[in-house]
Amino acid sequence: MITKLVLQFDNFELLILFAVAIIFFLILLTDIKKQGRRMTLVNPEIKVQLLCEECGFKEIRDFKEGDYISKKPGDKCEKCGGDMYIDIIYSISKQEGARQ
Amino acid sequence: MVSNTLQLADEFNIIIQTLYILLFVVLIFFGQRIQFHLSLMEVGGILRQLLHLRNAAVKMTMDELKKYSSEKDINSKFERLLNSFMIMPEAVDPAGIVKKIEHIVNTRETRFLDDVRRLISQDIEESKIRNLSNMVEATMALNIIYKIIQHYYLLAKKTKNFFVMAQLQMIAPLIFNEAKSYLQALNAFKLGTPIGDTIGPLIVHKFMNHQETKILEHKKDYVKDTDLYKVERNGRIFYIIKASGPGGNVGKPGEAIKKVINSLKKRNEKIAGIIMIDAALKLEGEKTGEVAEGVGAAIGGIGVEKFKIEEIATKNKLPLYAIIIKQSLMEAITTMKKEIADSVSDAISRIDRISREELVDGCIILAGIGNTIGVP
Numbered sequence A: 001m002i003t004k005l006v007l008q009f010d011n012f013e014l015l016i017l018f019a020v021a022i023i024f025f026l027i028l029l030t031d032i033k034k035q036g037r038r039m040t041l042v043n044p045e046i047k048v049q050l051l052c053e054e055c056g057f058k059e060i061r062d063f064k065e066g067d068y069i070s071k072k073p074g075d076k077c078e079k080c081g082g083d084m085y086i087d088i089i090y091s092i093s094k095q096e097g098a099r100q
Numbered sequence B: 001m002v003s004n005t006l007q008l009a010d011e012f013n014i015i016i017q018t019l020y021i022l023l024f025v026v027l028i029f030f031g032q033r034i035q036f037h038l039s040l041m042e043v044g045g046i047l048r049q050l051l052h053l054r055n056a057a058v059k060m061t062m063d064e065l066k067k068y069s070s071e072k073d074i075n076s077k078f079e080r081l082l083n084s085f086m087i088m089p090e091a092v093d094p095a096g097i098v099k100k101i102e103h104i105v106n107t108r109e110t111r112f113l114d115d116v117r118r119l120i121s122q123d124i125e126e127s128k129i130r131n132l133s134n135m136v137e138a139t140m141a142l143n144i145i146y147k148i149i150q151h152y153y154l155l156a157k158k159t160k161n162f163f164v165m166a167q168l169q170m171i172a173p174l175i176f177n178e179a180k181s182y183l184q185a186l187n188a189f190k191l192g193t194p195i196g197d198t199i200g201p202l203i204v205h206k207f208m209n210h211q212e213t214k215i216l217e218h219k220k221d222y223v224k225d226t227d228l229y230k231v232e233r234n235g236r237i238f239y240i241i242k243a244s245g246p247g248g249n250v251g252k253p254g255e256a257i258k259k260v261i262n263s264l265k266k267r268n269e270k271i272a273g274i275i276m277i278d279a280a281l282k283l284e285g286e287k288t289g290e291v292a293e294g295v296g297a298a299i300g301g302i303g304v305e306k307f308k309i310e311e312i313a314t315k316n317k318l319p320l321y322a323i324i325i326k327q328s329l330m331e332a333i334t335t336m337k338k339e340i341a342d343s344v345s346d347a348i349s350r351i352d353r354i355s356r357e358e359l360v361d362g363c364i365i366l367a368g369i370g371n372t373i374g375v376p
Ligand SMILES: [Zn+2]
Pocket: A052, A053, A054, A055, A056, A057, A077, A078, A079, A080, A081, A082
């Protein structure tokens, strides 16, 4: 009955109204979703780049509390057994980490 | 039957048209009010998220403080610290205001650090205490952001002021991003990792530990919280100034530069100039970690240290060079990004070029400006 009624309409006003309502609803929905995404705080991965004092061999590992630049945390070089020191400490965001 | 349906459709058309006209009337008279309520909803949502961030920061800082404290009413003591404030001196008669600001800032710094120290019962390293006080400061920043946004939100709601609300709606997302940065900064302070702002101290640290550089002298706490190094590189003498690390600390580079220039003048040593290295806020679209050179005192903060450097440089007619490393606010207060750390060698080669081509006569004063967290 209703479909028949709509079909007999010679103007599309009702249809347009529906379409507009649906578009607004979708915009609102994506907006709310975006807000939710804004709230998720991702703690970045923190990496430490160690260099060997003797031969300059480079090694990258995860950050441990108490690490600071130029500290010798006691890690030994894989190649020559020399002392390693912390060259740089840096962060990479999770997405970038996944890409690598 | 058919005519009946047609009549029904006709009536339906009239209803729709009436609704249309009604809609226009409603929008003309109540449009702004509807807009106001939409803004109210949006800002209200952001405000709730800000409260969430603030509470997360308070919890994180409290948990970290509790690790080192046996204090029973730590909650109320922390609350007192969180709500502490600083009143800037009167500026109606601005002569000598820098001295007054310096005095008030120093008083606040000392009191704040002592307050944090009193909260902690265990014997822990100075650097950890510094990092804890930085955590409390970031929490304070979040607390004040939340309070101010809440103030304007409630004010606009109470007075039904559309224009206050519209301004709030425009600025709230930007402020929210800033607040998020502060929460992430808390994580960096907790772990004690270098942040983006650390690039200044990091570059001078790498400069003096470079294989071609020889450290001749190290004066710890040359002025409060600030170290002085005398190094030789390529036959040139550099006096290097940086905050004492590896705890989170910015030191007093202005005071240190003043002191070292005065003592060099007393010994009749010739000074070629001053080079300052600092992180600087990039414009949106600029590359993170880009290095740029210029002139002037590259230092942020409340202005006391900048004033001192400019004054001493002017008095002695010393050229003041600046090297900046560009980054966003978010990057400046969170764990240092790889792109920023990678700028070290570029900056060092620029210092070398300046000392070779521009500041050729005499010793050079090199200051690494910024929070030295994670860099000794
Ligand atoms: Zn090795």
